[in-house]
Each structure stands twice: as structure tokens, then as C-alpha cells.
Amino acid sequence: MFYEAGSHRGKFYITPTRVAAFAILLVLSLVGVYPFIWMVLTSLRERNTIFNGPFIPTNFVFDAYPQAWQQTKFGAHFQNTIVIALFSLAGILFFSTAAGYAFAKLKFPFKRTIYVMLLSTMAMPAASLIIPLYLQVKSLGLLNSQSGLILVYVASMSPFSIFLMRSFFEVVPDELIEAARIDGSSEWGTFFRVALPLVKPGVATVVILQLLSIWNEFLYATVLVQDVAQKPLQPVIFNLVGQFNTNWPSLTAALTMAIIPVVLVYINMQKQFVAGLTQGALKG
């Protein structure tokens, strides 16, 4: 009774297994969401009750929101983040689906060498990479620009997505691809029309994970974009964290506002999973 195939299509029913499963999922969900609740409640507290007040504040104060909005020039940096995220994501999606498909399903020379070289990106600690990267971006004349940051994001984040997409494409049966070839479809055509629609949940996963990485990235954004007006939101918000002096209500208010779009995209992408499912998954 571990796995109930097809139950998602039917009505809800109650069995002991389902009750146990529900209990497990509920507990883990609550544990997961706890910091979010804490963050939102902290943004509504008075500053001198952050660490010593009750979990649910006695007084709700909304001052932190307008304060954080002003302090971080939220609107302008939010716009920067959106532009950076959209362009980066578009690049990452194109590179990762095409390359992921090729690595999973096609034979070509230097395949393994290129794969390992690409993925070595995921292996290099940012602490060591950051200064050579800075010098490289500078020598390309892209320092201090959003375009430079976008290109670095695309280059540095694509390998992880290629890695994900490769695994999702591996699940697609070879027979479907052979069949398309026999029908005279070109390789690119097979990729676009046959394989890609089958890995929508994988694409949704890439969108969520990479959007998050871009949204929360702050080391490259801090170092590669010096001009304050050009910066995305995250490094600006991080400046509310002092070494000795952190304004927690402002910080948590800014972070709460900042993650709303990510959560909305996440919920939307979740629908992709279910959509892939109802379309009969791999029957194309």
C-alpha cells in the first residue's frame, strides 16, 4: 500500500496507509515552513522583542515594510532583478534543454570530455573563482553592467541545468526518438517536437531552481556590479545585515517582499507537473 497508482485521478479515500502518509507529509511540511513563518512574524515585531518576545508577537507593527522599501530602494532594484532573472533564465533554458538532450540521446565526438568540463563549473568553490572571474569579466569590458552579470549567470548556471535536463531526457524512451527519425524528422525537430514536450516537469524544475539561484545570488552581484543603481535586489537587502548591528524587522520585511515572486512562480510551475501527468505522460 506504499504507492497508490492512479489515485490522483480518482476521489479521495481514507485508508490507514493514507492517514500515516498524510501525517508524515504534514509534519515535514510544517518543519519546512517554520522559518518562513518566523521570518514573516519577525518583520512584524518591534525591534526590541525580536529575540526575547513570544513566538507570536504581542504587538503587530507594520513599520518595517515602508522602512525597508525606502532603505533598499526596493522598487528600482526589484526591476533590476526581474530583468536580470528573465534574460538569464531564457539563456539557461535554451542551453540546458538542447545540451541536456544531446548528452542524453545523441552520440557525438568529445561528448564525455565536454560534459565533464562543463560540469567542473559546479565543482569550483566561488571563493577561489571570484577574483579570476572578476578579471576575466573586466577584460571583456563587461564589468559594472547587468549584461555582464547576465552572461556570467548563464555561463555559470547552465551546467547545473544541463546536468538536470540530461537526467530527465534519459527517462524518455529511445523508441520514441527512433520512430521520429524514421518518420524523417531532423535531429533538432525531434528534440523540439518529440522530446521537449515530454520533459515539461524537468523544465519546470530547472525554472524553479535556477530562478531561485539567480534571485538569491549575491556574491557575483556584489563583486561584478559596483554601480549601486545597476544592482539587483539581493546584495542590497544583504546590506541590512551588519556585523554587529542587524535591523531584523527591516531585513525580514525586505526578504519577505523579495520572495513573493519566487513563490508565485514556484506554485505556477507545480501546475506543470500535474499538467504533464494528465496529458498521459509519455504517450506524446
Add this chain to the structure above:
Amino acid sequence: MSQIQSLFGRLASVLLGSPNGRQERIAGLSMVLPAFIFFLLFIGIPITQTVLLGFQKWNAIAPAEWVGIDNYVHMLDDNVFARALFVTFILTAALTIILTVVPQIIAVLFNMGWGAFGTIGRTMMFMPSVISWVVTGALWRLILDPNLGSLNRLLQGIGLAALQQNWLGDRNVVLWSISAVAIWQQFGLYVIIFFAGIQTIDGDLYEAAAIDGANGFQRYLNVTVPMLRPVTLMVVTLNLLNGIKLFDVIYVMTQGGPVNASQTLGTYVYRVAFANPGLPDFGYGSALSTIILILCILALFFQIWMTRRAKY
């Protein structure tokens, strides 16, 4: 356009040998090369420089000095490096096992069909990945505060005061605390990866298994597990890579302390590069990074090897 194609074709015949499957090879290269060129330009060059810096002495401002393998020789009698290697190994093993097995089971549970709760539950579990480490790190440090923290107070409250610990200050306990926080942080991420993987499994397979009389657990073992193999392998590899360069969680919780008890290669690189008193030692930091790079490449070869083995 056609000129470019014919040029590409000629290049291909030199590169690609026999015409058999040539189209496939051309297509493969054309799908991979844009990403690869991008990678070389922005990341490949800096990575190469980092590897080369591992053979130099460089503090970011004075001219670099070629020192051969001195940095690597230094590792041999560096106790902190030995400790970091050990901790990295332990944490990688523990996190890889737990963060592969448990999320897969949870994803299967989610697939039992829960309507809106499923979406909401997955979103809730995913929240730790969404929220910045600044917040989650601060929250966990409050929870684990040995005197005022809610964990010790909870243990006291339910009569288990004997289990109270100095969670981040005791060298014998700190790795458990770190592991728990790391698992908590990444858990939801792997749940959604597995969940997405399960969605791509052909539903007919389950129906066929059901007709053969397989119960839920047998269907999990005989259909879900083998069909999820590529995704599982990816998750294992991802965990290995994340474990080998584990950094964020330790940086916000203990910065490698107390007395290097939770020092990993990732935090040690950081310490050498940016948290050392005096000028940074980028030569040694780069050599340490190169070790991380080599370990990660081994993990990638493991994935390739496993993938090929699965095919025969």
C-alpha cells in the same frame, strides 16, 4: 546560410569520420557547443587560472610567484586540511545517503494524490531553499543556543533534559547539528526533483503491474525505483558534488568551529582566501579548490560509469 552549412559539413567530415550517423553527431555538437563556448569564455578561463594559481604564491596584489607543487606539499603536513578532508568525507557520505533515500520516499507519498494539499505541502517543504541563508542561519542559531534555545528548552519541557547538548559548541555534537540543518535545508529540493521524475514515468507501467497483481510496495520496487534510476543517479551525483564543496550551512552556523571540528574543504578554502588575518593566500586556496575540483570530477565519472553500466 548554405555556405555556412557546407563549411560546417566539410569541417564535420574531418571531425566526424564516417558518414554513418553523421547527422546525429553534427546535431549533437550544435546543441552542445553554444553552451560550451559560453562556458569557456566566462567560466572555463577563470577555472583554468585558478588551477594554475594552485602552483603559485599570490596574495591578490603583489606579482604572483611560481612555486611548483609547494602548495600541494604544504597540504601533507597541514592538520587543518586533514581534518577538513575527513569532515568533508563524513558529511558527504551521510548527506548523500539520507538526502537520496528519504526524499524519494516522500516524493512517492506525495504522488498518492492529495489534491491541493500536495501542492501546498511541497511548497512548504521547499521553503527552506527559497529563504536566504541569512535568515535560516540566524533562526537555527537561535534554536540551537545552548542556554536559551528552543531545542534545549523543548527537551527540558518534555522531561528529556539528559539529551540537552551544546549543539554548536561541543566538538562531538556539532557535526550532527550541521547535518540536521543541511538535511532540513535541501530536503524539499530533492523531493521536488524526485516528484518531477515520477511524473515522467509512463502510467501504463503501473496499470500493467497492477493487473499482474503487484501491491503498492511491489509497484514501488518494480516500477518506480527502476524507472527513477536516472533521476536517482542524478540526485546522488548532485549530493556528492554539494557535499564535497559544502559551505553555506557551515559558514552561517559555525564557520568551521569549534577548533575546526566542522571545518570542510569548502569552508577552509574560504578561510584561506578571505578570512585569514593578513593578506589572502590565493595560491594555497586555489590548490585546495583544485582538490575539490578533482574530487568532483571523480564523482562525475562515477555518474557516467553508472549510466553506461545501466545500459548494458
Add this chain to the structure above:
Amino acid sequence: MSSKSKSKRPGKNQLSRRDFLRLGVGGAAAVAASAASPVFSAPMLRQGNGNPAVVRFWSWYTDQEDQFPKVVADFEALNPNIKVDLQIIAEVEGAYLPALLAAAAANDLPEIYAPHVYSVEFGKQGLGANLIEALGADFMEDFFPSASSMFIVGDAQYAVGWMAQTMGFYYDPAFFEQAGIDGEPETWDDMIVASNQIKERIPGNLGMMQEANNGFSVNDLWFPMITGFSDDPDTLKRLDEGQEDWTTQPVVDALTLYRKTLDEGLWPATQTGMSQVDCLNALYVGQGAAFYSGSWNPGRIYKDAPPELLERLRVMKTPAVVEGGRHWTGNSAGAAFSVANNSANKEAALEFMRYLYSPEVYSWVMSDSVSLPATRSAAEEVTDPIIKTMASWLPDGCRHWLTGPAGQIVADTIMSFTVGDITDPVEAAQIMHEGASELDYS
């Protein structure tokens, strides 16, 4: 780095390097095309003729995050030909230092920067300006010597102090009274007695606290003990520069005294798991009696602590090592500003420095942000009682951190000593000595 390190590479790498360069040219063309679209327009930071000179002004000092913007706005109103680009990058090791070092590696330091521990090194390499030459010796006169000494090499000075520091115990007198302790304990021995008395009489109280979860913070505590035993504020400077051995008697004495505080219960048993936040929280909720820390705290405590505590809170001088001994206090101006030497806008940067440190502006910033000033004239203007008390200790200032290469080994050893891996003070001193004597002090 690139050109300098590349020339050192052996010939074998020549080929691959050329390949990379070729790729670089092709890629740059593609990039240039994308840069032409309006979204991608990259603003140039430094402007040509006719435009205002841009002064990048970088620090991690969030203490003045409310005051800096006003100072910048006022200055720009007075100097319409200069634009100050203020950046407070609060994450020090996580973001500020990578950004600063990357800029230094490219010889493109921001015009004004908080140098962290790099003031002298940047200066020696010609990246940081000699401020005695640039601003004049008169400019330096008003500063406390301890706020300048660590930036001076020979005739040159590569940074000027921004905030001074002294260290002592923040405490809640109510607990001292309740435990029957009269006045402020004079020596560390008195402190041990007082802490035990508090813990005994007030169940659950943690007594005196220090931030003992990392060796650098423990250095803040035991380095002043070294000066206490030698009565010579230069002892640490000599140790730092490798001119004196760590096995010297004052070091062993200080380690012995610190061992005593550990063994005889001055600190909470859980202290190695307590961060600065944990200690302050214990103070706020009335679970700790006193917390050893620096003068950077009041601005934060005033915002975070419950109002009842603020009415009582006081600060006491670092205890003496022997009765009648001098109360040496950890002191330095870790917070400072330097000026980039090679920027085209150096003159504009110096103009802003003169404005920032002009007596009215500087005094106002310091008092409005409840910070300990680095100049005598501003120190006289201080009104906050805690800052005023801590400012009065400045003449007894001594080093509480190392800028030289031994910093890490000493911090690691004192941490092993704190957790009890090493218990013998002589052995600990020997380990520090062995580690420190292998290092390069040039």
C-alpha cells in the same frame, strides 16, 4: 593577476593560452552585439570631462547607515562637480572582502575604502595613498595615537581611524546587587569570585560571558592580559611582527590567568557554543549578568534591548591582572578609511575625506550613531554615558588583535586551549611559538 601570473607560466601552457585568447575575441564580438540593445546598456562609472567626478565610497560599517546618506547629500550639494557613490557592503567576509580584493587585484580600488586589515599592504604596493602626504600632517593631529598607530609605516600613514574601540564588561547592576557584590570587581580574581557568587545566588544565571565560539574573540579577551603582565603596550606589536617569542613570560602568565578563569568557573560551561548574539540575548532576558565585548555595541543594544534593562545597563573596565595593576583595555581603530592612490579622482576623494572628518560633520555622525570617535575633539563632544565612559579608557588602550601572519595559529591554539585540548599554559605558548616562528614576516 592575469598578466603578472601568466608571465610566470612555463612554455607548455602557451598553446592553450593562445586558444583561450582566440575564443575570447570571438566571444567578445557576440557580447558587444548584445550590449548594443537598450536593456544592456552599461553605464560607465568614471565620467569624462564635464561630468561630475565619481568618488566610490565603500565600507561595511552599518553603524552609520542612517548618517552616511545625509553626509553624502550635503557634500554633493556643496560640491556639484563631485558625485559620491556610497556602498555599504555589510557581509564582511562573504562579500565586502571579495569585492575589495578583486578591485585591488585589478588596480581599480574604490576612491575611498574601509581597508579592513589591508591598509598597510595596499599602501606598500602603491595602491593606497600616503595620507600624511595627501592630507597633511595637521590633519592627523586630532586623532588618538592608538587610532593611527597600526596604519603607520615609517613616514607614511595609509589609513585614518574612523571608529575607535575599547573593551570591557557590559553588565546589569541589578544582578550584582542581588548577589551581594559591592561595586565593580577590580581584578580577574575578583571577577571569578563575583561570577560564582552570582551563579550560586541566582539559579540559572550564566554569570559573566564572553563570545568564546571562535579564537579571534577569545584573543580580544586574553591579549590585554598579556599587556597587563608586561605593562608594555608594545609587547603585542613585537609579538605580531615576529620580534618577540610567544614563549615570553607575559604570554605564559596571561595563559595561566586565562586557564584559571576557565577552570574556576568565570564563564558558562556552554560558552564555546555561544555567539555574540547568544550572549547579548542572555543579557537582554536577564539570564546573564555581564558580557565582555567592545564599544561597537551600544548603538545596537539601544535598539534591541528591553527598555527596563537600558535604564540599568552599565559598562565596567577590563579587570586588572593584579591588584593595583593598570586596567589595560583592548583598543584599536579597526574601522578606518583609506584613499586609492591611482585613481583619476583622487583629488575629489581627498576633498570628501576633508569634509567627512571636518569637526562638525564627524562629531555629528559619531554622536548620532552612538559610536566611539577616533579624534580627541569629537570624543569631547560625546554625550552618551556608556560611550563617554568607554572613551575615557582610551589612554589605557592596548592591541587586542594581530595583523601579522601569526593571527590564525594563535587563534586556533587559544581555541584548543579554551575547549581543553591543551590545558598547560607553557605547552600552549610553545605551540604558538612553533607555529609563529615558521611564518614569513617580511
